[in-house]
Amino acid sequence: MTRIRFQRSLEDLKENLLVMAGLAEQAIQRAIEAYRVRDLSICDLVNRSEVAINRLEREIDQAALDLLAMEQPMAIDLRFILAVIKINADLERVGDSAKSISDRVRNMEQMASVDLPVDIPRMASLAAEMVRKTLQSFIEADAEMARSILTMDDAVDAMNRAAYKALTKVMAEESHLAPQALNALMICRSLERVADHATNIAEDVIFWVQGADVRHHKTPTGGRDAQAAR
């Protein structure tokens, strides 16, 4: 393989990862739309997305492996390919989270629609934005942008904690609403996981761009956030 063909293969890999990210983000948005309008036909679309995402995950992994096996990539290309493999795995799990949310929506179908003290669409929109932004930081090789995602994760965590508190209060005080509150709580947890996956991806982008390993550097004095807020 010539250098030019190798570079083109790297571009193809990146392109496919972006398609994968688009599918994952869309799956989350669809799952939340299904929740918002209680439409099970949208749940079917989420299931179909998950199948497509799983297939694409395998293709990307195989392409990455082929590139590693056939070439002797230089350090920077090697880091890129490894980042692709890791980001790919996280995107597949974003698809799984979308599926979990959609399963909850199906579960809620037989229940009365009630008002709950939680703004799930807002939380979902933040989580989906994180996925979108991490991939943008990946395209632009922008470590600073990737770092800003670590701060967004703290916001989603805070929303999830607030939702947990409000929803368990509903369960305790209005037990007839417990099934709906529990489903909402599980959906919040899935969204919090989506944000975690976006955070993993952001860390992989920083690793690729800077060669620095920023994972698990959250210190009690708020080191990570302080760094992100620079």
Add this chain to the structure above:
Amino acid sequence: MTRIRFQRSLEDLKENLLVMAGLAEQAIQRAIEAYRVRDLSICDLVNRSEVAINRLEREIDQAALDLLAMEQPMAIDLRFILAVIKINADLERVGDSAKSISDRVRNMEQMASVDLPVDIPRMASLAAEMVRKTLQSFIEADAEMARSILTMDDAVDAMNRAAYKALTKVMAEESHLAPQALNALMICRSLERVADHATNIAEDVIFWVQGADVRHHKTPTGGRDAQAAR
């Protein structure tokens, strides 16, 4: 690096991954022991394990990357190194699940101890066994053993579904027990995730040993299980 030194580095990598797996399995067992005897000092141990696991994850990733960068591993070694990178990521998330369980136990501290219709220690012991067995299948390069783990995952899923049903019934009928039931439900979910990570690892072992990608091959006719039961 001579071939012999390279082989020794691969052995070191494997050795460190086994230490990582041991820490992850222990973290789950400790978290469940904390749940069983309601002892917060064990939760502190789980937190310390998580820090150790995160540190070791970085070391293993760096060692794997160095081997890829400095050598031009042959196909079989390349597959091995990639399997290590993926298994490493899953083990780190097993540590995260242990931490989640331990957080739930802390949350339950202020609540009255009650009997719930769920056998969490049994579910935990199955999940921990899955982690242990996947790593054994990795040491012995035994794809058949790895396949048997896919069946165990179905058992844990079934236990999780049964727990969900029983615990939501408690929430609906005995609302004063709802907080405890919810915590138990979240712990079951964390254990189900541990089983999922063990399943991911088993798939990576099969990928490494056989070069076949078994991921997402679960068919409606039970194809995956039929295969595992051969």
